[in-house]
Amino acid sequence: PEPGTMAFPAAFWFWLLIFLVGAGLVFFLVVHLITLSDLESDYINPVDATERLNRFLMPEYIAHTAITFIFLITLNFVPFLANSALVAWHVKRYLDREHLLDATSIYPSLAERKKQNLAKLGFYTLMFFYYMYRMVYALVANRYARKAK
Amino acid sequence: PPGSGGPPPPPGMVGGPPVASGAAIGAPRPGGYAGAAMPLAGVGGQPELDQPVADRYLELPFNTQGPGGKGSGLDPALAPRPSPDEARVLPRPDAYPDGAIAPDQASPRFLRMTVNAFPNTTATATKSGLPFGAVLQPLAPPRWPGDEEVPVVGFAGSGVVRCRRCRTYINPFAQWLDGGRRWKCNLCYLINECPTEYFGPIDEYGRRRDRDERPELCCGTVEFVASADYMVRPPQPPVYVFLVDVSYHAVSTGMVATVAQTVRGVLDELPGDVRTQVGILAYDSAVHFFNLGASLSQPQLITVPDITDVFLPLPDDMLVNLHESRALVDLLLERLPAMFAQTQTLDAALGPALKASFQLMQHVGGKLQIFSTTLPNVGEAKLRNREDGRRGGQPAGGGAASGGKAGPPQNNLLLPEEGFYKKLAVECSRQQICVDVWLCGAAYSDAITLGQLAKHTGGTLYHFPGFSAPRDGAALARDLKHNLLREQGWEAVMRVRCSQGVKITSFHGHFFVRGTDLLALPNVDADKAFTITFGLEENALTSTNVAVQAALLYTTSTGERRIRVQTVSLPVIAAVADLFKHADVDACTTVFAKLAAERALAGKLQDARDLVQARTAEALQGFRLVCPTEAKRTGHMLMPESLRLLPLYALGLVKHLAFKPDGDVRADERAAALMHLDSSSVHSVVAAAHPRLFPLLLKLSPPLGQPAENGLTVLPPLLPLAADRTLANPQGAFLLEDGRQLLLWIGRACPPAFLMDVFARQSLDDVDPFSVELAPPSHSEAAATVHAVVEALRSERPGALQPLRVIRQGAPEELLVLRAMVEDRSVSMMSYDEFLVHCHRTVCSKVG
Numbered sequence: 001p002e003p004g005t006m007a008f009p010a011a012f013w014f015w016l017l018i019f020l021v022g023a024g025l026v027f028f029l030v031v032h033l034i035t036l037s038d039l040e041s042d043y044i045n046p047v048d049a050t051e052r053l054n055r056f057l058m059p060e061y062i063a064h065t066a067i068t069f070i071f072l073i074t075l076n077f078v079p080f081l082a083n084s085a086l087v088a089w090h091v092k093r094y095l096d097r098e099h100l101l102d103a104t105s106i107y108p109s110l111a112e113r114k115k116q117n118l119a120k121l122g123f124y125t126l127m128f129f130y131y132m133y134r135m136v137y138a139l140v141a142n143r144y145a146r147k148a149k
Numbered sequence: 150p151p152g153s154g155g156p157p158p159p160p161g162m163v164g165g166p167p168v169a170s171g172a173a174i175g176a177p178r179p180g181g182y183a184g185a186a187m188p189l190a191g192v193g194g195q196p197e198l199d200q201p202v203a204d205r206y207l208e209l210p211f212n213t214q215g216p217g218g219k220g221s222g223l224d225p226a227l228a229p230r231p232s233p234d235e236a237r238v239l240p241r242p243d244a245y246p247d248g249a250i251a252p253d254q255a256s257p258r259f260l261r262m263t264v265n266a267f268p269n270t271t272a273t274a275t276k277s278g279l280p281f282g283a284v285l286q287p288l289a290p291p292r293w294p295g296d297e298e299v300p301v302v303g304f305a306g307s308g309v310v311r312c313r314r315c316r317t318y319i320n321p322f323a324q325w326l327d328g329g330r331r332w333k334c335n336l337c338y339l340i341n342e343c344p345t346e347y348f349g350p351i352d353e354y355g356r357r358r359d360r361d362e363r364p365e366l367c368c369g370t371v372e373f374v375a376s377a378d379y380m381v382r383p384p385q386p387p388v389y390v391f392l393v394d395v396s397y398h399a400v401s402t403g404m405v406a407t408v409a410q411t412v413r414g415v416l417d418e419l420p421g422d423v424r425t426q427v428g429i430l431a432y433d434s435a436v437h438f439f440n441l442g443a444s445l446s447q448p449q450l451i452t453v454p455d456i457t458d459v460f461l462p463l464p465d466d467m468l469v470n471l472h473e474s475r476a477l478v479d480l481l482l483e484r485l486p487a488m489f490a491q492t493q494t495l496d497a498a499l500g501p502a503l504k505a506s507f508q509l510m511q512h513v514g515g516k517l518q519i520f521s522t523t524l525p526n527v528g529e530a531k532l533r534n535r536e537d538g539r540r541g542g543q544p545a546g547g548g549a550a551s552g553g554k555a556g557p558p559q560n561n562l563l564l565p566e567e568g569f570y571k572k573l574a575v576e577c578s579r580q581q582i583c584v585d586v587w588l589c590g591a592a593y594s595d596a597i598t599l600g601q602l603a604k605h606t607g608g609t610l611y612h613f614p615g616f617s618a619p620r621d622g623a624a625l626a627r628d629l630k631h632n633l634l635r636e637q638g639w640e641a642v643m644r645v646r647c648s649q650g651v652k653i654t655s656f657h658g659h660f661f662v663r664g665t666d667l668l669a670l671p672n673v674d675a676d677k678a679f680t681i682t683f684g685l686e687e688n689a690l691t692s693t694n695v696a697v698q699a700a701l702l703y704t705t706s707t708g709e710r711r712i713r714v715q716t717v718s719l720p721v722i723a724a725v726a727d728l729f730k731h732a733d734v735d736a737c738t739t740v741f742a743k744l745a746a747e748r749a750l751a752g753k754l755q756d757a758r759d760l761v762q763a764r765t766a767e768a769l770q771g772f773r774l775v776c777p778t779e780a781k782r783t784g785h786m787l788m789p790e791s792l793r794l795l796p797l798y799a800l801g802l803v804k805h806l807a808f809k810p811d812g813d814v815r816a817d818e819r820a821a822a823l824m825h826l827d828s829s830s831v832h833s834v835v836a837a838a839h840p841r842l843f844p845l846l847l848k849l850s851p852p853l854g855q856p857a858e859n860g861l862t863v864l865p866p867l868l869p870l871a872a873d874r875t876l877a878n879p880q881g882a883f884l885l886e887d888g889r890q891l892l893l894w895i896g897r898a899c900p901p902a903f904l905m906d907v908f909a910r911q912s913l914d915d916v917d918p919f920s921v922e923l924a925p926p927s928h929s930e931a932a933a934t935v936h937a938v939v940e941a942l943r944s945e946r947p948g949a950l951q952p953l954r955v956i957r958q959g960a961p962e963e964l965l966v967l968r969a970m971v972e973d974r975s976v977s978m979m980s981y982d983e984f985l986v987h988c989h990r991t992v993c994s995k996v997g
Binding site for chain 1: 665
C-alpha cells in the first residue's frame with residue numbers, strides 16, 4: 001500500500017455511519033415497544049409513557065429520513081427504494097398529525113400500535129443487517145481488490 | 150312438516166294505534182316454529198344458516214302508495230311507537246333470562262346490557278348484527294318505586310374476599326366447593342381458598358346457607374367499606390372551587406350575580422362535613438384572588454396583574470374550611486357582583502386563571518367550576534374565533550364540519566384547537582381535580598376546546614348560549630344547584646372485569662383511562678354514565694355463562710372509602726333468535742348514540758350518522774336472516790319484538806341537534822349536545838332521541854296525575870312526534886319533554902276555558918312567555934292535574950325539567966318544539982315511514 005493512504009476505504013466509513021444510525025433506529029424502536037408493554041402491564045402510567053415515547057419519535061423520523069435522502073444522493077438505489085416506502089408512511093402520519101401519542105387516547109390504540117411497531121422493528125432489523133453487510137463488504141472487498149492487483 | 154306448502158298466513162298485526170294500551174304485536178304464526186328445538190337441515194330448518202328460526206316477530210306490510218308506486222309505502226299509523234312504559238325506559242322483564250330481573254344480578258338502573266346474553270362465537274355475534282355492550286351508571290339515584298338502596302357490607306378482619314389471580318370481588322355467582330372451604334372464581338375460573346373468618350356451610354345445591362344474610366352473596370349490586378389498603382392518601386375532604394369570569398359581559402348579563410346568589414343559597418347543603426373546603430377566584434384581564442382567612446373580618450381582594458407568570462399571592466387562606474370561614478364566604482358572595490359592577494374590560498385570561506386554580510387545588514383535588522362568557526383572548530392559551538366568517542360552523546369552501554372526511558384539523562370546528570386544555574385536563578385528573586365548564590357567552594365560545602377540560606376529568610359541559618339573567622337565570626340556578634347537591638363520589642377509579650374469553654373493546658364517556666380497563670374519575674356523580682363494548686378474545690366461548698363485574702372505588706362526601714360492585718352473569722347462547730329475545734332497545738340506542746358521538750367528536754359527522762343507520766340496518770338484517778322463509782316471501786318488513794322501536798330511536802338520533810347536517814346548528818351547540826350524549830344515562834339518551842309529547846286538551850282529572858297500582862303516575866297518552874297530526878291543530882295544547890326541558894305548546898285558537906283553568910288568564914297574547922306560570926293547583930282540577938303530571942315528570946328526571954316554558958304557536962321559540970318532531974320529513978332527512986321503507990330495502994338487498 002502507498003504511504004499516506006488510509007487503511008480503511010471511504011466507502012467503509014460511509015457504511016459504518018449508516019450502520020450506527022441503523023443501530024440507533026433499532027434501539028429507538030425497542031425502547032418504544034418496551035414502553036408499550038410496560039404500559040399494558042401497569043408498570044408505567046400513560047402520561048409518563050407518552051412523554052417518553054414522544055421524545056424518541058421525532059428523532060427517529062428525522063434520522064430515518066436523513067439516511068434515506070443520503071442514499072438517494074449517493075446513488076445507492078436499493079436501500080433508497082426499500083426505505084422510501086417507510087418514509088412515505090411517516091410523512092403521511094406527520095401530515096395527519098397522528099404520529100405523536102396522546103395520553104388520553106393511548107389505551108384504545110395500544111394493540112394497533114404494537115402491531116405497527118413490530119412490523120417496523122422487523123424492517124429496521126432487516127435493513128440493519130443489510131447495512132452491516134455493506135459495511136463489511138466495503139471493508140473486505142477492497143482488500144481483495146488490492147491483493148488481486 | 151310445519152310450514153311447507155300451507156296457505157299463505159294472514160298479515161300479522163302490527164304496532165297498534167299510539168294510545169296508552171300499548172302496541173299489539175304479531176302473535177306466533179299459525180303453524181309457527183318453536184325456537185330452540187329445530188332440526189338443523191332439511192325440514193323447516195334453514196340449511197345455509199344452521200340456526201333455529203325466530204318464532205315471534207312483527208310484520209309491517211307495505212301496501213300504501215310509496216315512492217315506488219303502490220305497495221312500496223307504509224301506512225304511518227302502523228309504524229311501531231313506544232308505549233308509555235317503554236317511553237319511561239323501564240327494563241322489560243322479557244329481555245332477561247328466566248323472564249324476570251333476578252335480584253342476584255346487578256340492578257338494571259346501574260348496569261344495563263344491550264343484550265342480556267352472550268354469543269358463543271364471533272360468527273354468531275356478526276350474524277346477529279347486534280351491539281354487545283353495557284351502560285354503567287354507578288351512582289344512579291332511585292327513580293321508581295321498587296328501586297332499593299344499595300346494601301353496604303363491612304368486612305372486618307381479612308378484608309374484602311377477592312380472587313387471588315384476577316382480583317374479582319366475591320359475588321353471587323361464584324361456585325362453592327369442598328363443603329364451602331374453597332370457591333371458584335366465575336371470571337378466571339381459579340379455585341381460591343375461603344378465609345377462615347368467612348367460612349360458611351353450603352346446602353345441597355352448592356349454595357351457601359348464609360347467603361341471605363350476606364348481601365354480597367345474594368345481591369348483584371353491593372357496596373363494600375374499603376380498608377386502608379385501598380387508599381393512597383387519607384380520604385379527601387370535599388373541595389369546591391369557583392372560578393368566575395368578571396369581564397364586562399359576565400357582569401352585564403347577570404351571570405356573576407346569578408352564580409353568586411345560587412352558591413350562597415346552597416352553602417349549607419353542600420355535600421360534605423366539617424372538613425369541606427371552598428375557594429373563589431375571579432378573572433378578567435388579571436387574576437383576582439380572595440383572602441378568606443377565618444381571622445379576617447371581611448374578605449380581601451388580591452389582584453395579580455402579571456398573567457405571564459401567575460403565582461399564588463398567599464400560601465393558604467384562599468382555599469378555606471367552609472365552617473370556619475362561613476361568614477366571610479357568605480359576605481364575599483353577597484358582594485361579588487357589586488365589586489366588579491363597574492368593570493369595562495372585555496378581556497378574559499382563562500389560561501392563567503386555570504393555572505392559578507390548579508396551583509390552588511393540586512395538593513388536595515376537588516371540584517372546579519368555571520363560569521365563562523368571553524372567549525379567552527389574553528394570556529396563555531388564548532383561543533381565536535374559528536367560527537368567524539362561516540355560517541353555522543361550516544368552512545367557506547365546503548362542509549368539513551358536516552362532510553365525511555375529517556379534513557385538516559385546523560379547519561374542522563369539531564376538533565379541539567389548543568393543546569393546553571387537554572394537557573391541563575390530564576394534569577387535573579392526576580391530582581383528582583374535576584372540572585365543570587359553564588359557557589354563558591353570546592358569541593362563539595369554542596366549546597369543543599374548553600370541553601376537553603370536562604371530558605378528561607369526568608366533569609360536565611354546560612352551555613347557555615346568549616345567557617341573560619331574566620331569561621336563563623332560573624335554568625342556570627337549577628343546573629348549578631343540581632350539580633353541587635347531587636350524590637357524588639370523590640377521587641374515584643373504576644375497573645371493569647369480564648370472564649375469560651371476553652374482552653372490553655372500548656370505553657366511552659367522560660374519564661381518563663389510567664390503565665388497562667381502569668378509568669380515573671376525580672369526581673363521579675349520580676348522572677354520569679359510562680359505556681363499554683365487548684368483544685370475544687378468541688373465536689369461541691367454551692363456558693356456559695359469562696360474568697361482567699364493574700367496581701367503583703370512591704370516597705363519599707363524608708370521608709368514607711367505599712367500593713361499589715355490580716355483577717351480572719349472562720348465559721352464553723348460540724341461537725341468534727334467542728339473542729334478539731334478550732335484546733334491550735334502550736341500551737342498544739344508547740350504545741349507538743355514544744359510538745356516534747365519539748365519531749363526531751373525532752371530526753367525522755357524516756360517519757357518525759352513517760354509523761347509526763348502518764348498525765340499525767345490521768341488527769334488522771340479522772333478525773331477518775333467522776325469520777321463517779314463508780314470512781320473508783311476503784315481502785313485509787320483519788322486526789323483532791324487542792327491537793321494534795330501534796328504527797324510530799335511530800331516526801331520532803340522526804335528527805338530533807348533535808348529528809343533524811344543517812348548517813344552522815352552531816358549533817358550540819353541537820359540541821355541547823355531543824358531550825351531553827357522550828356522558829348521559831340510558832333514560833337521558835332515549836329521551837333525547839325520542840322526546841315525549843302529551844296532549845293536554847283532554848279531560849284533565851284523576852286518574853291522570855295519580856299513582857296507578859304499579860306505583861307509577863298515570864300520564865296522558867303519548868302522541869306520535871309528527872307535527873301534521875299534532876301541532877297543526879291551532880286549538881291544541883301539548884306538553885313536550887325531552888329529558889332536559891319541559892315545553893308547553895299552546896295553539897293560536899286554544900279554547901279560553903282551558904287557558905282560564907290552567908293559567909288563570911283568558912289569553913296569553915300579551916304575556917312574556919318566560920314569565921308565564923301555571924295557576925296554583927288549588928285554582929281548578931285541571932291545574933291540579935297539570936301540576937301532578939309535571940311533578941311526576943320531574944321526579945323521573947332528577948334535577949332537570951325546570952322551569953316550565955310556555956311557547957305559543959308562531960313564536961320564534963316554536964323551533965324548540967318543531968325540532969323534536971322526529972317523525973316528520975325535514976330538509977335533508979326522511980320521515981319515519983320513509984325511513985322504515987329505506988331500512989327494509991337495505992335489509993332485503995342483503996338478505997332477500
